Amino acid sequence: MNEPLEHETAVPGAPVLEARAVSKGWPGVVALDAVSFDLALGEVHALVGENGAGKSTLIKVMTGVHPPDAGEVRYRGAKVAFSGPREAQGAGVSTIFQEVNLVPLMSVAQNIFLGREPRGRLGLVDTGRMERDAAQLLERYGVHVDPSLPLRALGVGVQQMVAIARAISIDVRVVIMDEPTSSLEPREVEILFGTIKSLREQGVGIVYVSHKLDELFRICDRVTVLRDGKLVHTGAVAELTRIRLVALMLGREVAEVRDRGVTEFGDGHAAIGGEPVIEARGLRRRHVLHDISLSIRPGEVVGLGGLLGAGRSEVAKALAGAQPLDGGEVFVEGRPVKSGSPPAAIRAGVAMIPEDRKVEGIIPHLSVRENIVLAALPRLSRGGLVSEKAQDELVETFMKRLRIKASSPRQPVGELSGGNQQKVLLARWLCLSPKVLILDEPTRGIDVGAKAEVQSLIDELAGQGLGVLLISSELEEVLEGSDSVVVLREGSVVDVLRGDDVAEAPLMAALAGGQEHADG
């Protein structure tokens, strides 16, 4: 179905793009530690790993966005140092980034031929020919759109297909796809897979980044797993089971049984009881959440399990009123809460500590005091004026209770350590006396001492009758901190673990999905 693209007669199996012992870091961060990767012509090579594993950095090093600190990138057998994605593309390495990076106001045809428009006489752009060519190209991938339409008039999925058409309309040897299906409809995914197959038959090498295990097992030949900037596995997909792949991504042995007591969590919460304090029914959002229902009782800690991109943070935000929904309802103590409104959720008694402390949590210029009282302003003020006395009392209470270390309540929060910033956020929400506390990665990036403090605080709060939803990419934290675990995969609830099932093997089996079970 696809016209053969011009390429050299490929020697199947010969590496076309290769990273040899590449290291890359920034002050205080090692993003890649001597990682090697090779891509053969005519193969689809999956690149997987959890947050911070180094996938994006590896792609950026290979396409010249970042120069490597050590090691080398080789392309077609020679060492290369691309000056950037543009030069890489000129040489035949095309990247389709996660965020569609096209020009929304230009037409479909202009986007596809951007920078290499067909010229007519006088050197002017031959718009007619460009649009005919574009239409033809898109037809081949089953996309029927008017190429003269501005790109932004199209849906995200079609935009993604245009990006792909653009990438492979150039004479390519390597295509790098970073989560290409995240905004595609199932029908479009099928078209994409067809395209990938025909590219492979033409001898093009494809690097495929995705969190969706189903896709990896369907279309990829080999898989490379990164974790914390290190290479942990490279091999044929056919030799792996799903659960083995998940174990590699998370850094676990399938059969490994861990002793309890790695974290500061106690042994479960005796005082769970009564009606759910919060309940979600059928939360839906296109491409993100599919019919999510869950409930938390007072005193219960419910863990939310799932791989990167499974929709954990979106569920957290939905409960806190901060995620736009297409459908579904949230009830707090049996009463429905207006969706899409953080103030309504806060008034109902829901508090959320977001995943990214710096981007969504703290306000760095403002003082510790002003950060703590931010959400409590309505109850600390009368006639629009803040009561300094009530404010200072509240701040003092919580700085003591959570042992927040700052030179004074007036110190800007941006100057505190990560752990103390996190405690400031906890104080912001605890001073509202919430009924439900949603914690999205509450211990990420904070030091060991603060981590232990936060963990025992979660236990203490549950003991006082709060309902807690806990998200953590650290398995121990979820397993030891939670009374039950709701497992998400690709935006759906796939399993709920209770009692003795709140353990590593069942969780990993649920994360991996499919029919397999851990035999360890």
Next chain:
Amino acid sequence: MADTTAVSRPGVRTAAPAWVRDGGVYVALLALVLVNLVLTDNFVTLTNLRTQLVQVAPVMVVALGMALVIGTEGIDLSVGSVMAIAAAVIPLWLGYGPLPAIAIAIVAGAACGLVNGGLVAFAGVQPIVATLALLVAGRGLALVLADGQLKDIRNPTLLALGEDSAAGIPILVIMAAAAALVLAFVMRRSTFGRHVVAVGGNRTAAFLAGLPVKRTLVTVYVISGVLAAIAGIMQTARLQASDPSAIGVLIELSAITAVVVGGTPLSGGKVRILGTLAGALLIQLIRSTLISNNVPDSTAQMVLAAIIVLAVAIQRREAVR
């Protein structure tokens, strides 16, 4: 609690120390006065001080509104045109008396702010684009309202506003000081003040904390519009004429400069009221120093441009920290 050992200061500290950022404008102001003591005859006198303050008062009022807008990570380019609309409205309503005319002018300013704020908060238009639209359209509207003509103002109340003093202080200066005091109090003590810096400092965090982000944005643009209208009234009273084609032209640049030089970062999250007043005064004094030393106004403008660049550069360093 005074334990500071666990306090980390991530990143590299670069050149500009905090006092340059926060206090630089006052030091510059002091230095300028000292230079003039030596250089310029009759500069540091009470009469000249009065003249300078009366001239700068409308700029200060506009700059105060601008400081709030910039504090939310926005910008208001339409202030000059809003001044023109206010000026154009006054002669139309002066027949009903000075107070109704002033009230209508202020309402017109609030309406302009509502348009800007609505575009920014609800339509999601970038502040620079939203207010640029009104910068262009507002001046046109003012000219239509005024029939494109300069009109003399002979109303005694308005003339008194521009000329008279109370307790030796020009009324225009008192108005600017009052506006500054009110805003300083609002920023320090009110929940709205907290909302402004929170929305400017981290809009996502403010939204997640349940703050009324959109209402806050609309309100700052309305305040900016009202203050611009007041500045238009002040300027009209001072010039004793309503001149919608010339009033407030390029005042947005002076106001933005005053705000930035005064230590309010363009990236939002901080509002310095006193610094903004000092910034406006500094610009005024630099310009008049240069002019009274026979430097042409065009050169003075280049010096101002250099000052903006310097002030922004000092703040960039902070952002990098």
